[in-house]
Amino acid sequence: MSEVIGIKYQDKVLDLATAQEMGVSGEEVVFDNSSDSLSIIRHSCAHLMAQAIKSLYPEAKFFVGPVVDEGFYYDFEVGSKISEEDLPKIEEKMKELAKSGFTISKTTLPREEVIARFRDDDLKMAVISKIDSPTLSIYSQGDFEDLCRGPHLPNTKLLHSFKLTKIAGAYLGGDESAKMLTRIYGIAFADKESLKHYLFQLEEAKKRDHRKLGNEMGLFTFDEDVGAGLPIWLPKGARLRRTLESLLTQAHIIRHYEPVRGPEILKSDLWKISGHYQNYGENMYFTEIDEVEYGIKPMNCVGHIKVYQSSIRSYRELPLRFYEYGVVHRHEKSGVLHGLLRVREFTQDDAHIFCKPDQIRDEIVSIVKFAQRIMDSFGFKYEMEISTKPEKSIGDEAVWEISTQALKDALSSCGIPYGIDEGGGAFYGPKIDIKITDAIGRKWQCGTVQIDMNLPQRFALEYIDEDNTAKQPVMIHRAILGSFERFIAILIEHFGGELPFFIAPTQVIIIPISSEQVEYANELRDKMLSLGAYAEILSKNETLSKRVRTAEKQRVPMIIVLGEKEMQSKVLPIRDRREKSQYELSEDDFLKLVETKMKEVSF
Structure with missing residues (x-):
């Protein structure tokens, strides 16, 4: 565990698990936004959310509340209908409970005693059935308690930079034949600036949603x-x-x-x-x-x-x-x-x-x-990660070792730094995962070599x-x-839909002002097609401004509006969305530009 996640005690920094086993609360908790630290912060915040839900909906029963890549969530059952509109109310209650400064404590009990304690809670019994241990631990804060391995932060007042992000349905244990539970997701960080940055990124992601x-x-x-x-x-x-x-x-x-x-x-x-x-x-x-x-x-x-x-x-x-x-x-x-x-x-x-x-x-x-x-070619930042033998696998151990070393040697010879994902390989062999970082800093699993x-x-x-x-x-x-x-x-x-010229489904939209320019628009389109580019003609019986708005909504790299003057002079007015500029080119120069742009990228 990272040395920055712990409690200062007698001039030492104890990790939280050790401190809680010893019953040490300490004077100062030390943590940051490292992955280990965030895991503890977010798991503690999941319990804070459950405490808030229990306070607002006393009949609520809780299943599990793990940390996941996108933050944390809790699955629970409640008699009332909870919707997106209820999240601010739950969040406010979380802030109130956090400020109350409840001590978060751990108790370890014999399995039989825990079963007796939660005998009337079917969700807790479902959790217990999946844990093969003679003893079980319970974390408590105020009047809320739940089964948990921990560790947690020692006090709720340390939780101050969090946000509930969405609500969804989830089958009990992921079993589609089981009953549906309510799931609320949230995010938490060590400081408010990191939360602010994340929420900005979240809003930006909504704007860029590929479905929209x-x-x-x-x-x-x-x-x-x-x-x-x-x-x-x-x-x-x-x-x-x-x-x-x-x-x-x-x-x-x-x-x-x-x-x-x-x-x-x-x-x-x-x-x-x-x-x-x-x-x-x-x-x-x-x-x-x-x-x-x-x-x-x-x-x-x-x-x-x-x-x-x-x-x-x-x-x-x-x-x-x-x-x-x-x-x-x-x-x-x-x-x-x-x-x-x-x-x-x-x-x-x-x-x-x-x-x-x-x-x-x-x-x-x-x-x-x-x-x-x-x-x-697409301007992606990327990183490589080697995934090693998983628990469920086939083949001899020696073969796995030879294969894994070959991947390491190849990346080292290319001078590429790489991470290790222990146990993340395919069942038949180790692999290299190619992970790219997009324009707003999100990481995506992309290619793989096995x-x-x-x-x-x-x-x-x-x-x-x-x-x-x-x-x-x-x-x-x-x-x-x-x-x-x-x-x-x-x-x-x-790219937020603003795809590069060479890959855009439509490179240019041509808008003839009147029917007299349609024939010339068709000629231009055919010349572009011969260069491997694609042009669309918007000649519907609509106002010019509406057709321009339609073209802009499609996020094409270039828009050309053709009138009588342009048809006679063969000088084209270019609205270049990628360059964020407007300029004029002769037809010949425009076609040369299109040809160049279509050839400027090759794999």
Whole structure:
């Protein structure tokens, strides 16, 4: 535990857990906005929120109140209906209780005594049933108490920089067949300035929400008749995807990747061999054909393995790099679906590389540089993290160690600092996660690179080595964007809908003032199309000002308003949203500018 989170006691700083075990309150609590400190602050604040709810709604019963990435929450059951409008009232009660300065104390009791204490509380009994320990701890503050491991801050007066952010429903224990509880989320920091910055960021995030902007820009939609988590791409969104795919395809070709395509549904026997059936089956969709079970693919790796097995392979062919924009389906619970960021059907920019063990390092280095090129093209700041063997895994320990070290060596050779996520790897191998930071400082999980020596073994993959013996190749799983859906959502929010010229679904909107300029507008559009850019013409029977507002709402990089003068002179007035300026260019110079902008980025 960090030394800055604790209680000053006899010229020492005791960590909170030790201090509370010793019954020491101390004169001064020392903490900051480090991750360890925030975890304690936020968990203490969760209990403060529960105390406030209990004070306002005496019949309330509480389930769990953990710390999560976005702050903290508490799940509870209450007889009254609580809505968003009630959050300020609960927050005010929290402030009142915090100022009261209740001592937060810990008591450890035998399991039987705790069961007797909460016998009439079904939610507490549900919590106790999940804890395998002969003793249980209870944290108390004022007239409120709850089961908790802790540690907590020693006094409620230390909680002063918090905000309740939203309310939602949540199934008891995440079980969709169980009853629905109320969940309130909140955030807390060590100081008011950090809270103020976070709330500003939250408001900015609302403005940039890809669901809102995607609707305004006409990119995609969702339809209840189709099903939750299944995006429908409208023409402009499909153009955006097509452009991204085209740039990525050219980048794959020059890096000697070969396009392949596997089926979207495979016999379950294959998923059993791969281990997905046993380790990932709850996230898959299954069906039966001719009394044989099939699984809809959640990943593309098994199809690419079958491509590899379609021919006898020689060491001279390796490395073999296969790529596919593969459509996959995963069973996500309805409560976690979120626009394009979390869907049930999505398309991965997937690739699998089959290589010799002594080629691993060079392949990983090449992938990392490929990823850097893409992230730099969009101006993203990014970081790398290596995820190691999880608790639920397959394969020999020695294989995991070799694979993990290969990833570390590759990043070190590129001079890239990296973090370690202990136990965060895939069940079949360690991985590198590429995490990007957007314009308002949020971090997003994006691409991933995974070394896999287990699937080649399970499918008995071989190549003939130069000594004419059969050897097992190494398989590298690689997705740089992660998925087109998620990456596009991140792009929209990062740029606030103001997408760069080269990737925008529409580069220019042309607005003819009258019907006399429509023919010239069509000529301009066709010339742009021949350069790989796209132009729309707004010639509806509406006022000029309304058409200009419509164009601006679509956030296109450039707007051109054509009148008689412009048609005769071939000098175009450009409203450049990206440059935040207005200027005039001859038609020839404008087309040269468009051509340059369309070619200024390549992966």
